[in-house]
Amino acid sequence: MNSTYMPLYEALKRNIERDPLSFHVPGHKYGKVFEKQASETFQSILQLDATEVDGLDDLHAPEGVIWEAQKLASEFFQCDHTFFLINGTTVGNIAMILSVCLPGEEIIVQRNCHKSVLNALELSGASPVFISPRYEKETGRHSHVSAEDVERALKDYPDSKAVFLTYPDYFGRTYDLEKIAEVVHRSRIPLLVDEAHGVHFQLGSPFPKAALAAGADGVAQSAHKMAPAMTMASFLHVQGDRIDLNRIRHYLQMLQSSSPSYPLMASLDVARAYLAAWKPSEKEDLFSFLDQVKALFQSYNYWTVKTTDDPLKLTLEVLSGTGFEWAEALDAVGIVPELATTDQVLLVFGLAPSLDVQLLEDRLKTLDSQLKKQTNRATIIEDQIQFPAVQKLEFSYSLMQRMDVERVDWQEAAGYVAAEAIIPYPPGIPLVLKGERWDDQHIAQVRALSSQGARFQNTGMEQGVLVFKGE
Template structure:
C-alpha cells in the first residue's frame, strides 16, 4: 500500500485547524469576509487560500513543504526537478524557452505548436524555424513526426540551438517520441516538450510513452487537463544536464505571480498523489468505462464516425469525425443543446475528453444522446463549405524577424487584401489555440480562404476582428 502523503495540502489543513488569526493578505481572511451570494460555494477553498506565513513555505524560495511536494512530484514523474506552475503551462513554455534561447538564436519548432510557444520565442528574440509533421489520413491531421524529419531540418539549419516539440497533439495523438528525442540529442541539442495533454502518460500502458521517459530535457504538463488539479495548475519538469537551472528559476520567478495561489499548489500536490496511487484495477475500470462511452456515441453515429484508436492514441481522447454535409461545429452545438459539452470542435471533428475515473452513468449519456438525434438531422446548412487541407512547407522560417517587426507599424486590412502581406498578429482558432497563420509569415491565398471558410462555419478566434480582416505589415 503506497503512502498517501500530500505534504503541502496536509500542512494547509493543519494550519486551518489551528484557527489562525489573520493580519495578513488575502483580504477575505480565510473566507470570513466574502459576499453572501458566493460564501457557501467558496468557503472550503478559501479556508486554505493562504499566503507565505511561517510554516507554509514560499514557491519562489521553497525550503519546506512546497519543496517536499515538488520533490515527491519529481520522483513520481521521473524528473530531476519539478516546479509547480500557477500561471498555467503557458508560463512554463515561456520560461523554458527564455532559459534556453537568446536573442538571434535559431530554434526548430513544431509547426502546430500552442500560441504560448510562439509568444516565448518572440519574447526571447529567437528565430523560429518551423517543421511540419506529416499528414496522417488516419487522423486527418498533421500529426506524425519521425527522426528523419528532424535530421533533415537540422541539416538545413545547422546553427539551431534547441528543438521545441508538442506531444501529444490536442487530440491525444502521439508519435515515436523516444527516437525523435534521441535524434535531437545526437545533434547535441536540448529538447523542450509541451506535453500539456500528457500528464497522465506517466501511468504507463495503455497510454502513450511520456516524453520524460524518453529523456526530454524540459517537459511542461497541464495537470488540470486530465489529472484532477485546478485550472491553471501545471508542472514543469527538468531532466539531464543541458539546462541552466539558474536561468530557468529566474524566468519562472519573473513570469509567475509573487503571490502564488495555495489552493492551486495544493491541487498539484494532490494530483500527484492521485496519479501515484492509481492502480491496475483503476485502469481496468477506466478502460471499461471509456469503451462504454465510445459505444454510446456509436449508437447515434449516422452523422459522425467515432474514430478508432491505436497504441499511439490517448484512450482518454474520443474523436468524432463529421460525415459529409456536416461540420464539427454543428455537431458540437447540438450536443451542447442536450447538455453534453465537448472539449473542442473543428470544421470536421469534435473532441471529447474523458476523466481518469468513471464519473457518469452510461444510461444518462445514452438518454441525452438520443435527445440529440432529431436535432442533428436539420443542421447541415454549412456542411458544404469546405476547408481545404493546407499544404505547409516541410521546413520554413519567418519572412520577417521579430526584431524587424518591432520597428514596423501594422495596419488592418480586409481579407481580400491580405494575400502576400506579412501577418502582424497570429490568426488563432480557439480552442485549440494553435495558430493557423503565424506572426511574421507571408500569407497565402489558401490560408486566407481557410480563415474565411472557418468564419462562415462559425469557428471562434481569439481576435473577434478576424471576421472582417487581419493586421498586416
C-alpha cells in the same frame, strides 16, 4: 518519501485547524470577509487560500513543504526536478524557451504549436525554424512529426539551440519521440516538449510513452487538463544537464506571480498523490466505462467514432454538417465536448468514470429525436492546407517590433506579411504565423473556418487583420 503523503495540502489543513487570527493578506481572511451570496460556494476553497505565512514555504525559494511536494512530484515523474506552475503550461513553455534562446538564436519549433510557444519565441527574440508535421489521413490532421524531418532541420540549421515539440496533440495523437530525442541529443542540444495533454502518460500502458521516458530534457504538463488538478495548475519537469535549472528558476520567478495561489499548488500535490495511487491494472471500471460510452456514440450514424493513441480521447468524425454545429447540438442537450473542428468533435475523459451512462443515453436520444434536417458535409477540411516542411519567418522579431502596421481586409491579405498570428480557437493553434506571408491558401482556410462557425482569437477580424505596412 511515501507517495500518499501530500505535504503542502496537509500543511494548509493544519494551518486552518489552528484557527489563525489573520492579520495578513488575502483580504477574505480565510473566507470570513466575503460577499454573502457567494460565500457558501467558495468557503471550502477559501480555507486553503493562504499566503506565505510560517510553515507554508515560498514557491520562489522553496525549502519546506513546497520543496517536499515538488520533490515527491519529481520522484513520481522520475526526473531531476519538478517546478509547480500556477500559470499553466503557458508559463512552462515560455520559461523553457527563454532559458535556452538568446535574441537571434535559432530554435527548431513544431509549427502547429500552442500560442504560448509563439509568444515565448517573440519574447526571447529567437529566430524560429518551423517544421510542419506530416498530414495523416488517419487523423485528418498534420499530426506526425518524424525523426527524419527533425534531422533535416538540424542539418540545415546546425546552430539551433533546442528543438521544441508538442506531444501529444490535442486529440491524443503521438509519434516516435524517443527516436527524435536520440537525433536531437546527437546535436548536444535539449529537446523541449509541450506535453500539456499528456500528464497521465506517466501511468504507463495503455497510455503512450511519456515525454520524459522518451528522453525529453524539459517537459511542461497541464496537470489540470488530464489529471484531477485545478485549472492553471501545471508541472514543469527537467532532467539531465542540457537545461540550466538556474535560468528556469530565474524566468519562473520573473513570469509567475509573487503571490502564487496555494489552492492551485496544493491541487498539484493532491493530483500527484492521485496519479501515484492509480494503477492501470486496477481500473476495470474506467475501461469498461470508456467502452460503454464509445458503444453508445457508435450506435448513432451521425458520426464515425475514432480512438487515438490516448484512450482518454474520443473523436466523432461527423458525417454531415460541421463539427462546430454538432458540438453546439450536443451542448444544447447538456453534452459538452472539449472542442470542435470543421469535421470533428473531441470528447475528453478523466481518469475515473465521471458521468451516468444512462443519463448520457437519454440525452443522446433527446438529440436524436430533435434532429430534423442536417446541412451538407463540410467541403473544406481545416487541416488540408499545405504547410512548408521547414520555414523561417520573413523578418526577425526585433525588426517586426519596429515596423509600422495597418489593417487590411483578410480576404485581400494575400501577399502581405502578417503582423499578428491568426488563431482559430480552440485549440489555439495558429493558421497564419506573425511574420509569415499571407497566401491564397490561408484566405481560403479562414473563409472555410468562418463560414463553418469557427471562432478566432484575433480582435476585430471583421475590421481587418494586422499586416506590416508596405511589405
